[in-house]
Amino acid sequence: MMRDLEVRTLGSTARDVLVSGSALRVFARFERSLYIRDETGGLACVGGEALGRGPLNVILPIESFDTTAYAEGDVLEFDLADATLWQPAACPEPDLKVALAALEAACQQVTPRGLAAERRGDLVNTRGRSGLAALSAWVAAPSTAIPDPIVALAGLGPGLTPAGDDALGGALITLRAFGRPAVADQLAARLLPAARTRTSVISFAHLKAAAGGEGVAPMHDTLAAIARADHTAVAAGLRRLDRIGHSSGWDALAGTIAALTGLARTG
Secondary structure, eight states: EEEEEOEEEEHHHHHHHHHHHHHHEEEEEOOOEEEEOOSSOOOEEEGGGGGOOTTTTTESSSSOOOOOTTTTTTTTEOTTTOOOOEEEOOOOOOOOHHHHHHHHHHEEESOOOGSOOOTTOOOHHHHHHHHHHHHHHHHHSSOOOOOOHHHHHOOOSSSSOHHHHHHHHHHHHHHHTTTTTTHHHHHHHHHHHHHHSSSSSHHHHHHHHHHTTTOOHHHHHHHHHHTTHHHHHHHHHHHHHHHTTHHHHHHHHHHHHHHHHHHHHOO
């Protein structure tokens, strides 16, 4: 079955998939989006404007995408003639301690969820927060040895994108956004091979994009607000992250907090 779809906006990972020259087949179907896969295993997510911008996302010129007419294995074709490439804007250079203080102040005005909130007796939360504490300590003094609790975050938790993956993605994006690409590279080199066998194909694709410094638009907007120590914009960013997944936005923010806390210790 061949279906031509006009594209309005797409992310860099999605672009690579769509121009790969191979057949693009439906890999997974959800209520308002489809994941497609090329012949090399590259993934992209197709949806309407409600899907939002991100590295894997292919945005069609409609508000909401009805996926009921599609089935796994269907071949899709895309019209890129009027498509624009979305990429996150560069993040302002932050004063790390001031940025962290702005984030902490904003978090005190809301009710964090996921790994951003301590939940005693919850094994995933306990292991996740232990791994994030180790991550923060390692970022403050990176060495060639990355502690096992950090690696254990990969694939931790249930869902399409487990909480541990979201947190690692948030940390990797933050490290690159705040000018620590070498630290991000070192962390990614250890995490990605482990994550490939520990998590789902879809979550791994998002984690790989995060290793390159790209996540969903609300994440980058919030990081820019944190870097500017813009309290109003940080609060607005937290509200947008709160609407991502069951707790994916908060889990990614937990990774940001861990990475930023570690960076602030370095001066």
